[in-house]
Amino acid sequence: xxxSASETIRSAPSGQNGVGSLxxxxxxxxxxxxxxxxxxxxxxxxxxxxxxxxxxxxGEMSPAELLHFxxxxxxQVARQFLLQQASGLSSPGNNDSKQTASASAVPVSVAMxxxxxxxxxxxxxxxxxxxxxxxxxxxxxxxxxxxxLLQMQQLQQQHLLSLQRxxxxxxxxxxxxxxxxxxxxxxxxPTVFPMPRxxxxxRQASQTLSPAQPASRLPLAAVCPTDLPQLWKGEGAxxxxxxxxxxxxxxxxxxxxxxxxxxxxxxKVSPPLSHHPLPNGxxxxxxxxxxxxxxxxxxxxxxxxxxxxxxWPGCETLCEDLGQFIKHLNTEHALxxxxxxxxxxxxxxxxxxxxxxxxxxxxxxxxxxxLHMRPSEPxxxxxxxxxxxxxxxxxxxxTVSADPFPDGLVHPPTSAAAPVTPLRPPGLGSASLHxxxxxxxRSSDKFCSPISSELAQNHEFYKNADVRPPxxxxxxxxxxxxxxxxxxxxxxxxxxxxxxxxxxxxxNTATWKNAVRHNLSxxxxxxxxxxxxxxxxxxxEREYQKRRPPKMTGSPTLVKNMxxxxxxxxxxASYQAALAESSFPLLNSPGMLNPGSASSLLPLSHEDMGAPxxxxxxxxxxxxxxxxxxxxSHQVQVKEEPAEAEEDRRPGAPLGPPNPGTVGxxxxxxxxxxxxxxxxx
DNA sequence: AGGATCATAAACAGCA
DNA sequence: GTGCTGTTTATGATCC
Numbered sequence: 001x002x003x004s005a006s007e008t009i010r011s012a013p014s015g016q017n018g019v020g021s022l023x024x025x026x027x028x029x030x031x032x033x034x035x036x037x038x039x040x041x042x043x044x045x046x047x048x049x050x051x052x053x054x055x056x057x058x059g060e061m062s063p064a065e066l067l068h069f070x071x072x073x074x075x076q077v078a079r080q081f082l083l084q085q086a087s088g089l090s091s092p093g094n095n096d097s098k099q100t101a102s103a104s105a106v107p108v109s110v111a112m113x114x115x116x117x118x119x120x121x122x123x124x125x126x127x128x129x130x131x132x133x134x135x136x137x138x139x140x141x142x143x144x145x146x147x148x149l150l151q152m153q154q155l156q157q158q159h160l161l162s163l164q165r166x167x168x169x170x171x172x173x174x175x176x177x178x179x180x181x182x183x184x185x186x187x188x189x190p191t192v193f194p195m196p197r198x199x200x201x202x203r204q205a206s207q208t209l210s211p212a213q214p215a216s217r218l219p220l221a222a223v224c225p226t227d228l229p230q231l232w233k234g235e236g237a238x239x240x241x242x243x244x245x246x247x248x249x250x251x252x253x254x255x256x257x258x259x260x261x262x263x264x265x266x267x268k269v270s271p272p273l274s275h276h277p278l279p280n281g282x283x284x285x286x287x288x289x290x291x292x293x294x295x296x297x298x299x300x301x302x303x304x305x306x307x308x309x310x311x312w313p314g315c316e317t318l319c320e321d322l323g324q325f326i327k328h329l330n331t332e333h334a335l336x337x338x339x340x341x342x343x344x345x346x347x348x349x350x351x352x353x354x355x356x357x358x359x360x361x362x363x364x365x366x367x368x369x370x371l372h373m374r375p376s377e378p379x380x381x382x383x384x385x386x387x388x389x390x391x392x393x394x395x396x397x398x399t400v401s402a403d404p405f406p407d408g409l410v411h412p413p414t415s416a417a418a419p420v421t422p423l424r425p426p427g428l429g430s431a432s433l434h435x436x437x438x439x440x441x442r443s444s445d446k447f448c449s450p451i452s453s454e455l456a457q458n459h460e461f462y463k464n465a466d467v468r469p470p471x472x473x474x475x476x477x478x479x480x481x482x483x484x485x486x487x488x489x490x491x492x493x494x495x496x497x498x499x500x501x502x503x504x505x506x507x508n509t510a511t512w513k514n515a516v517r518h519n520l521s522x523x524x525x526x527x528x529x530x531x532x533x534x535x536x537x538x539x540x541e542r543e544y545q546k547r548r549p550p551k552m553t554g555s556p557t558l559v560k561n562m563x564x565x566x567x568x569x570x571x572x573a574s575y576q577a578a579l580a581e582s583s584f585p586l587l588n589s590p591g592m593l594n595p596g597s598a599s600s601l602l603p604l605s606h607e608d609m610g611a612p613x614x615x616x617x618x619x620x621x622x623x624x625x626x627x628x629x630x631x632x633s634h635q636v637q638v639k640e641e642p643a644e645a646e647e648d649r650r651p652g653a654p655l656g657p658p659n660p661g662t663v664g665x666x667x668x669x670x671x672x673x674x675x676x677x678x679x680x681x
Numbered sequence: 682a683g684g685a686t687c688a689t690a691a692a693c694a695g696c697a
Numbered sequence: 698g699t700g701c702t703g704t705t706t707a708t709g710a711t712c713c
Contacts, residue, residue, distance in 0.1 A: 472687065491702060515688065521704050528703080535702080 304329065307466070307503075313342055451475045452482075459501070466503045473512070473519040474544075477526060481539045488529065488536040491517065 304310060305325040310317040312333050319325035333339045451471050455462070462469050469476065480497035481489050489497065495513055498505040505512055520526045520537055525544035529536050 474687085511689065514690070517701095517703060518689085518705090519687090520702095 302326070302329075304333075313346060451479050455479060455501070462502045462504070463500070464503050466507070468504045469502050473515050474523050474525070477516060477519055477537070478539045478544055481526075481537060488531070488538045490534060490536050491520070494520075494537065 302322060302325060304312050305319065305322060308318055308320065310319055310325060310328055310332075312329070315332065317328055317332065319328050333342075455469075455471075461467070471479075476498065477494055480494050480501075481487055483497070484493075494516060495509075498512065498516065499509075520528070523543070525540045525542075525546075527538045527540050529538055
């Protein structure tokens with residue numbers, strides 16, 4: 001068992017099978033491109049929201065007030081975090097996106113760590129008391145560490161503030177007042193370098209960047225993937241606040257921008273950047289590694305250009321064509337203080353991530369060792385981003401190319417592997433990237449419902465990176481539906497969800513939409529219901545569950561499969577699934593999936609989804625709270641009230657009145673009885 | 682090798 | 698007629 005598991009792990013990177021082969025789906029003809037649907041870009045919903053109320057006041061506050069205010073906030077955040085870590089495991093409310101925002105704004109690194117991926121309930125159910133305790137202790141230790149780091153970070157932020165005041169940094173007041181900078185402003189009145197902004201930037205740049213950074217070494221925690229986007233916001237294109245905010249959606253770390261600049265002066269990493277910025281302004285240093293492998297993009301493209309917009313961190317300026325982009329690049333991102341600073345920040349970011357990755361990797365190995373699984377590889381992260389490359393896993397559709405974060409805002413929320421393996425969907429490990437051919441074994445189908453947590457964790461990633469999610473259409477559709485308060489969506493809303501949640505689905509619309517419809521019709525688990533609003537689709541959770549838990553109950557293959565999909569990022573999701581599996585074997589036995597048990601499950605996955613701070617429910621692509629037929633307010637109910645629900649269902653359904661299809665064969669879709677597993681058409 | 686699952690493509694019907 | 702929705706069939710790939 002152990003061996004097989006390790007084998008899988010080992011092989012995973014090479015991109016063979018495993019959990020989610022990202023169907024490279026070279027969908028024939030990729031006709032795609034055009035695909036215009038692109039219903040609403042990356043995030044058409046939500047408007048940017050200022051996290052910190054007092055943001056604007058920043059400018060007006062007296063230094064003393066500001067200081068006090070920030071201290072208060074810092075304390076609050078710390079306290080909150082503490083509570084979260086200590087007791088939080090039981091406060092479901094934490095899943096609220098807003099809370100998440102504030103929480104995640106601080107304990108970044110901690111936030112990246114596994115436990116938080118599980119819902120409190122899951123944690124409690126999954127872990128034994130002793131485990132929980134251990135976990136808590138670990139978390140607390142981390143937190144303390146985190147706080148120390150934060151303090152350091154603040155010092156640096158002080159600099160930023162100072163710089164801001166002096167117009168050195170073009171941060172907007174609101175951005176500078178995010179949660180992060182709300183820390184005790186020590187007397188850092190920095191020895192700042194008076195660097196008037198404006199023309200003549202070169203010199204300023206050098207000043208900004210090089211001068212010794214007091215605490216220079218930024219605490220790891222200071223930067224986590226989750227923060228990256230925000231890091232850029234402050235300096236990035238001023239022109240897109242709205243879009244930025246949209247991208248942030250569940251993150252709301254607006255304030256981090258300050259951090260970005262604050263540590264813009266690392267000890268000594270500058271040279272390469274200021275003097276050798278890549279022709280295109282692409283940050284070098286670590287990125288270089290990436291460049292070598294992924295920058296070999298097509299001649300006509302540009303690593304900083306994609307999807308019609310500038311991918312310079314924080315800048316999403318739309319450029320119709322490469323030419324325009326180049327122009328934009330040269331004008332907006334020329335070699336000046338700001339650009340240089342941004343490069344530097346990027347360097348820092350990469351560094352931090354790598355360090356973080358190393359740490360997480362270590363942890364993973366320790367965990368695996370503890371669990372008797374041989375670590376897949378000593379240093380998964382050190383592995384060059386061979387990415388889609390040659391291997392069997394070339395993923396044709398991955399257009400993320402050099403930049404996994406097309407718009408500079410995307411970021412693999414959880415995985416440490418991100419920085420180095422940009423193309424790898426954070427939580428899915430290598431498996432998910434496997435291209436070629438239709439996806440097979442997508443993670444979500446292997447486990448109970450990791451998709452929700454998986455998605456939640458990597459939401460931002462999928463949302464912005466043109467990477468095909470390693471989930472089956474069925475799982476995605478289900479997820480889309482379950483995310484809504486009413487558990488029902490119209491076809492069009494489902495489409496919208498796809499495009500909203502996955503950059504990948506903003507293309508090839510004809511293909512995947514057809515697939516969606518096909519899946520809706522094909523799978524019994526999707527039930528069409530006539531609604532006032534027309535036809536909506538709901539999920540018959542029971543049906544859905546029926547087909548999934550084949551027979552993994554404790555089987556070696558189950559473990560193997562899960563492990564194979566455990567590239568760290570997925571660890572959280574998969575781990576929880578794995579734990580769940582072992583803890584609730586019943587989940588795997590179809591027979592046990594009676595409405596009751598199912599219902600107890602669903603909430604988990606659903607909440608998971610919302611947890612990370614996604615305004616999911618409301619997003620439902622048009623959140624218009626649908627008249628929710630009572631019976632659908634809860635997935636389970638769909639089945640529990642077969643009488644009503646079922647009746648309206650699918651036209652073709654045997655019992656479905658609407659469409660008295662021919663005397664429907666005994667499609668057990670309605671039979672509900674026991675007949676656990678065998679019905680798939 | 683064969684079954685199961687999934688993706689993709691496409692034909693077709695009903696409806697607005 | 699067109700486009701959307703929904704159903705169904707076919708085919709190929711992958712995994713077990």
